[in-house]
Structures are given as structure tokens and as C-alpha cells.
Amino acid sequence: MDLAPVWDQIAQNVRAVPQSGLLLGAVASMAVGLLGSVVLRYSPFLGRLLRGLSTLGLICILLLVVLQLSRMDSRFDLAVPELGMPEQIVAGGETRVALSPDGHFWLKAEVNGHPARFMVDTGATLTAVSPDTAEAANLEPRRGGIPVRMRTANGVVAAQMTNIEEFRFGNVEAQGLDAIIAPGLGRSNVVGMNLLSRLASWRVENNTLILVPKAANPGSEAPER
Incomplete structure (x- = not known):
């Protein structure tokens, strides 16, 4: 053995x-x-x-x-600013994302003003960013964060919790969003259910992902490609 x-x-x-x-x-x-x-x-x-x-x-x-x-599930949302955990808010207007040739939905987003591409993954509990994106967006590991272990192609690796002050794509803006800095992602970034569950709704119609925030503005749409 x-x-x-x-x-x-x-x-x-x-x-x-x-x-x-x-x-x-x-x-x-x-x-x-x-x-x-x-x-x-x-x-x-x-x-x-x-x-x-x-x-x-x-x-x-x-x-x-x-x-x-x-904080990972919007049904149990708790805002505790005094503990360094700001309220997670997702607002804005309806945004439509066309299906990419690779079979995934990709967002052209900004993380604290830094441009980055994110794949929408409904199987991911948390939004995840690569170390390169985290460095460019000045994301710092959260002190006292829950230990996170991720299974990748190279084995199990340690990931660190962080918080995104401002995350934008299309007409959607998220503030105070929890995320993990995941070394196993390479250059990829992932939008997880901790953001999607804070929307009023999200659905797929005719190979188009439709994201509707709770504070959506009627008639306001921004196609993503």
C-alpha cells in the first residue's frame, strides 16, 4: 500500500x-x-x-x-458589519447573457474596477476568483475566515475567503460579495450560487441566460457576449 x-x-x-x-x-x-x-x-x-x-x-x-x-445562502442572510462582514447586496437591471460556443455562460465583469471574465456555475456554492484576478483587484484574504478546501485536477488545495467590495456585469451590481481566492482555477473565475440566489430570478431561454435582480428596472436590459 x-x-x-x-x-x-x-x-x-x-x-x-x-x-x-x-x-x-x-x-x-x-x-x-x-x-x-x-x-x-x-x-x-x-x-x-x-x-x-x-x-x-x-x-x-x-x-x-x-x-x-x-452568508453562503441568501435565505439565512445576516449582515454583521461590526465583525467585518458587510451586507451582500445584488441590485440593478435585467441582464441577458448569450451561450458561448464552449457551452458555458460567460460574463464580462469588473471586480473592484478590474475587468475579468467569469463563468456562471450553478453547481458552485461560492463565487471564486483566481489568484491573478485577486491580485489585480486588490482582494485580501479574510482574517478569521472559514477554512476552505477545494478539489482540483492537481489534488486538494487550500482556498482563502475574501470579500469583493464592488462586482459589476451588464446592468447588475453586487456589493460586499463573499468569494474565495482559488489557486486551482488557473486563470478562470466563477460566479456561484451566493450571487445567483440573491437575484429575484434567473433562467435560461433560447440559449440565453436571463438574470433579474430584486431591484430590477423594467425595460433595462444589457446583453452580454
């Missing part, structure tokens, strides 16, 4: 630990709890205090995880 792939996966997970503030916080809280259990024998007050701090730390981390997971 070849154990090399297993050890490679373990090594990748270990290297990803310092990149996750939430994971480091959870490990630190559990360590404090273990220390409290040891100290409890000699100093009950200090031991209980350390275990209480450990429990409080784990509860706070769980709350942060729940808040961030809720």
Missing part, C-alpha cells in the same frame, strides 16, 4: 493550519481547557476560570462559523 498520498494530504492540512485564524483559535481554546483540567487539582478557582475561558472561546468561534456559513 502506497502511503505517500496520505502523508501528502496530512502535510497539506498541517501547512494550512496557520492560515486559519478560526482553527488556531479553536486549538488554543482547547489547550486552555486542558490546562485548566490539570490546574484544577492544585487551584480549583484558577482551573475553573481557565476551563470557563476555554468554553467561552469555543462558543465565540462556533458563532463566527455559523455567521459566515449563513
Whole structure:
């Protein structure tokens, strides 16, 4: 049995630990709890205090995880600006996107003013940008973001959460949109369901993708090619 792939996966997970503030916080809280259990024998007050701090730390981390997971689905939308997570807003007018010869729908978009092409992927939970696009658009990894692992042709890679201040295509404008910086995408970018689910509707008619924001302006259409 070849154990090399297993050890490679373990090594990748270990290297990803310092990149996750939430994971480091959870490990630190559990360590404090273990220390409290040891100290409890000699100093009950200090031991209980350390275990209480450990429990409080784990509860706070769980709350942060729940808040961030809720942002991936518009049905559980929570805007928490004080935690550095702005409200995700998608508004504008109807936009139509013609089917490309490769069988996909591609958008000519702007990420914080930087032009980039995005493929619409209804199977993707989150919008994803390549490292090149992230660098050009000045997207910074979110501190304390949920660890994200992506399976690519080259194996499982670590992706980092980020936030797009302004994302435009056609007549649609999104603000505060969550995304991931995905090294496995190469030069590609993907629009995921966290944007599509915030539209009033989206459908395909005659090989044309029709995107209608909740604040759509009647009669305002912008074809995408």
C-alpha cells in the first residue's frame, strides 16, 4: 500500500493550519481547557476560570462559523458589519447573457474596477476568483475566515475567503460579495450560487441566460457576449 498520498494530504492540512485564524483559535481554546483540567487539582478557582475561558472561546468561534456559513445562502442572510462582514447586496437591471460556443455562460465583469471574465456555475456554492484576478483587484484574504478546501485536477488545495467590495456585469451590481481566492482555477473565475440566489430570478431561454435582480428596472436590459 502506497502511503505517500496520505502523508501528502496530512502535510497539506498541517501547512494550512496557520492560515486559519478560526482553527488556531479553536486549538488554543482547547489547550486552555486542558490546562485548566490539570490546574484544577492544585487551584480549583484558577482551573475553573481557565476551563470557563476555554468554553467561552469555543462558543465565540462556533458563532463566527455559523455567521459566515449563513452568508453562503441568501435565505439565512445576516449582515454583521461590526465583525467585518458587510451586507451582500445584488441590485440593478435585467441582464441577458448569450451561450458561448464552449457551452458555458460567460460574463464580462469588473471586480473592484478590474475587468475579468467569469463563468456562471450553478453547481458552485461560492463565487471564486483566481489568484491573478485577486491580485489585480486588490482582494485580501479574510482574517478569521472559514477554512476552505477545494478539489482540483492537481489534488486538494487550500482556498482563502475574501470579500469583493464592488462586482459589476451588464446592468447588475453586487456589493460586499463573499468569494474565495482559488489557486486551482488557473486563470478562470466563477460566479456561484451566493450571487445567483440573491437575484429575484434567473433562467435560461433560447440559449440565453436571463438574470433579474430584486431591484430590477423594467425595460433595462444589457446583453452580454
